[in-house]
Amino acid sequence: xxxxxxxxxxxxxxxxxxxxxxxxxxxQINARLRAAxxxxxxxxxxAHPKGRHNLAVAMEGxxxxxxxxxVGYFVGALGMGPAVEIRxxxxxxxxxxxxxxxxxxHGNAGSSVGASIRGGRIVVDGDVGPxxxxxxxxxxxxxxxxxxxxxxxxxxxxxxxxxGDAGDALGDSMYQGDIFLGGTAKSLGADAVxxxxxxxxxxxxxxxxxxxxxEWDRPWKHVTSAGTLWHFEKEKYELWKEAF
Numbered sequence: 565x566x567x568x569x570x571x572x573x574x575x576x577x578x579x580x581x582x583x584x585x586x587x588x589x590x591x592q593i594n595a596r597l598r599a600a601x602x603x604x605x606x607x608x609x610x611a612h613p614k615g616r617h618n619l620a621v622a623m624e625g626x627x628x629x630x631x632x633x634x635v636g637y638f639v640g641a642l643g644m645g646p647a648v649e650i651r652x653x654x655x656x657x658x659x660x661x662x663x664x665x666x667x668x669x670h671g672n673a674g675s676s677v678g679a680s681i682r683g684g685r686i687v688v689d690g691d692v693g694p695x696x697x698x699x700x701x702x703x704x705x706x707x708x709x710x711x712x713x714x715x716x717x718x719x720x721x722x723x724x725x726x727x728g729d730a731g732d733a734l735g736d737s738m739y740q741g742d743i744f745l746g747g748t749a750k751s752l753g754a755d756a757v758x759x760x761x762x763x764x765x766x767x768x769x770x771x772x773x774x775x776x777x778x779e780w781d782r783p784w785k786h787v788t789s790a791g792t793l794w795h796f797e798k799e800k801y802e803l804w805k806e807a808f
Contacts (some may be wrong), residue, residue, distance in 0.1 A: 580607030590618050601625040601646070617655065620648045626665075637674065640667035643684065656693065660687040662703060675712065678705035681722070687776060694731060697724040700741055708778045716743050716787070717753065726767065727778055735787045744769060745783035757790045 581600045585593050593610065597620060602647050610631040613619060617636035620629050624644045630651065631639070637655035640648035643665045650667070656674035658758035659667035662681040668689075675693035678686040678700065685704045694712030697705040700722040707780060710728035719738040729747035736753020744761060761769070761784035 580609065581605045582609045584611045585614065585616065587610040590616050593619060594621065594623075595623075597623060597629060601627045615655075620646065622770075623648075634671070639669075639783075640778075645666065655689075657780055658688065658692075659684070662686065672709070677707070678703075678724075681705070687738075689778070691728065697722070704772070706772065706776065706778065708776075710747065713750075714753070716741075716756075717774060719743070725772065727773075727782065735789070738787075738789045739801075740789060743787035745785045745787060746779070749787075752787065755789055755790050755792050758785050758787045760784075761786045 566774040583593060583596050597608060607628055608627055608629045613631040613633045613635050615634045615636050618638045619631060619635050620640050620747055621638060622642040623646045625686040626645050628647045630649045630650050634652035635650055636652050636808060637796045638657045639650060639654050641657060641660040643662045644667045647665055648667045650669045653671035654669045654673040654678050657679055658669060658673045658677045659681060660679045662684045664684050666685045668687045670689050672690035673688045673692045675690045675695050676698060677688055677696040680699045680701060681703045682701045683703045687706045689708045691709035692707050692711050694714050695717060696707060696711045696715045697719060698717040700719040702722045704723045706725045708727045709732050711726050713731035714733045714736055716724050716735040718740055719741040722741050730745060732751045734749040735743050735752035735756030737755060765786060766784060770780045771786060
């Protein structure tokens with residue numbers, strides 16, 4: 565999805581706390597975020613994030629945190645409640661290890677988006693790099709555009725939705741969980757299988773995507789695990805060899 569299209573659906577931050585990050589380092593920014601949340605702020609705006617890494621990491625509470633610009637890697641990682649919103653692009657590992665809450669990027673993001681999350685939701689309106697949603701253990705990762713190679717590698721639970729195309733080895737060695745693909749995959753990974761989404765699944769996708777402004781009317785495919793790698797069997801050695 566064109567990040568510019570996201571502009572119209574962004575909600576303005578009401579009067580609240582503003583942190584001007586122009587002259588602050590990451591530790592200072594995050595310390596001020598924690599202090600604002602502890603003081604009961606529900607809306608916190610970060611002005612001039614200037615591509616800094618590790619913003620809003622390991623935050624607790626239910627505040628909304630909005631970064632007005634591009635950010636670096638690990639934004640919103642290890643989150644335990646807040647809704648983090650990026651009005652720009654992001655680096656790699658957006659929302660890694662998220663437990664609760666959300667991270668939304670109104671642009672593109674790098675590799676490993678949503679790696680190892682256990683709960684919550686991560687949304688990227690544009691494209692992302694390789695290895696999105698690797699080792700997913702719960703929650704939802706939603707990508708409006710395309711994804712790179714090895715996306716969904718070793719998924720264990722949760723839902724990954726990709727509106728565009730995928731690179732090589734989609735769903736490689738996944739155990740459980742669901743991948744919905746609106747475009748085409750260059751190839752599926754070891755033990756991954758694909759079928760058309762059911763009417764019930766299409767209805768679920770519409771409920772999830774329509775409120776986000778993401779296109780939901782697509783020829784969705786459902787990618788899951790065939791289960792042949794769940795237990796090692798010497799008769800299937802060649803399949804295991806390919807997986808490794």
